[in-house]
Amino acid sequence: MNPPATASATPGAPSETRAAPHPSELDWFRGAVPYIAAHRGRTMVIALAGEAALAPEFPELMRDIAKLHALGVRVVLVYGVRPQIEARLAERGLTPQYAEGLRVTDAPALEAVLDAVGRLRLQIEGLLSRSLGQPGTGNARLRVASGNFVTARPLGVRGGVDFHYTGEVRGVDTEALRNLLDREQVALVSPLGYSPTGEVFNLSGEDVATQVAIALNADKLIFLTEAGVLRDPQHGVLGQLTVPAAERLLAESDDLPEELANHLKSAIDACRQREMRVHLVDRHDDGGLLIELFTRQGIGTLVSREPLERLRQATIDDVGGIHALLQPLEAEGILVHRAREHLELEIERFQVLDADGLIIGTAALYPFGEEAAEIACLALHADYRGSGRGDRLLAAMESLAREQGARQLFVLTTRTAQWFQERGYTTGRVDDLPPERRAHYNQARNSRVYTKRLQP
């Protein structure tokens, strides 16, 4: 237990009574820990629309972003200013002009843009700075840096309309952004771009966020949406979409709000160019960003190039995840204890089931001689059992064994015998084990041996 930072024990003073944390809080925290580890050091570009800054919950949202920073996430925050520009134009008696869904930024409109960007930038910097010392941010110092990170070119004249100072992203100064992130600063990126000749252009926040995420090769691009979430009439919120599914959705739904359709197009573009996850999270959900990133079920929609889970060869970076997965099963006596160092030495024997950076399943294959191999450490996180993943892992290990020339597979198990039997494994004897494995057979554990002949 951590003592309260300021309390000191006074002899004879009545002891402070403290309520134990509610079990659900404890569960929530335990569930979040693997995600905290998985997101540390990752680069996330978070895009919010100007509307978010007008909402009373905006300071809370900024505190949540500060918490991400405190947890070691490399945060790039990109903001839009559409309603702020409208308000400034209205104050000046000017009518906003649009063409092809984009603002036409003439000289007076550019003044309104610069004014709106400057003010919102100061507001965000102030709120993020004020989040220092707030619960959840610890003593982490939060430095915010803004700058001329984006170069732009004018849209020019399109369909006979001169867009004046409306531009599009031409390049991103990734070196400057990476330097800031390396120095543990939050990078704040405005929807302004600069031309080499010193002109300033008004850009779409959406475009800036997408291009910055692509240029930085970010791990995640997160759109905090104004128009809610993507829904499926049968199943509620659409939790995950692959790029082809996102394309189908765009082609087939005629009632998709324009904002969500734009986010989907950006997500498809970003996922095509980089191996990145794009999240759409409703900005109105209190704590939505944290729920999306630190819980298994999430709250928004995740778009990715590949299906979210993939089975892959383990690397040394997976040792912590595999260890965390195996530990409870070792404590229950279901699996034999393996020290971390042991895992490090044998990591090339392991395959992992990776769900967006979280290790949810693993299995190892140990060859013995030319023709035999043992499947060991087959395990899934308890939340992910009972939906065929065990079968998938086993099938993958069997085909790996086949590729390596094995003809005879065996497993040693104390409690999962039936599961293997149902999958074609038959009872064997300790004497059937290859001699070098037999020499290490643990008599006290008394595991049963199951074998399977592999068809070439």
Ligand SMILES: CC(C)(COP(=O)(O)OP(=O)(O)OC[C@H]1O[C@@H](n2cnc3c(N)ncnc32)[C@H](O)[C@@H]1OP(=O)(O)O)[C@@H](O)C(=O)NCCC(=O)NCCS
């Ligand atoms: C064994 C394990 C990998 C199976 O993964 P899974 O994703 O749950 O498996 P599947 O979804 O492919 O199959 C689930 C079926 O297996 C059954 N099953 C799960 N564990 C079982 C066990 N120990 N004995 C018998 N059947 C079992 C389930 O009841 C379910 O059957 P049903 O579909 O008839 O209800 C997983 O349960 C696990 O990680 N268990 C703890 C670790 C372990 O025992 N590893 C084996 C070490 S040798």
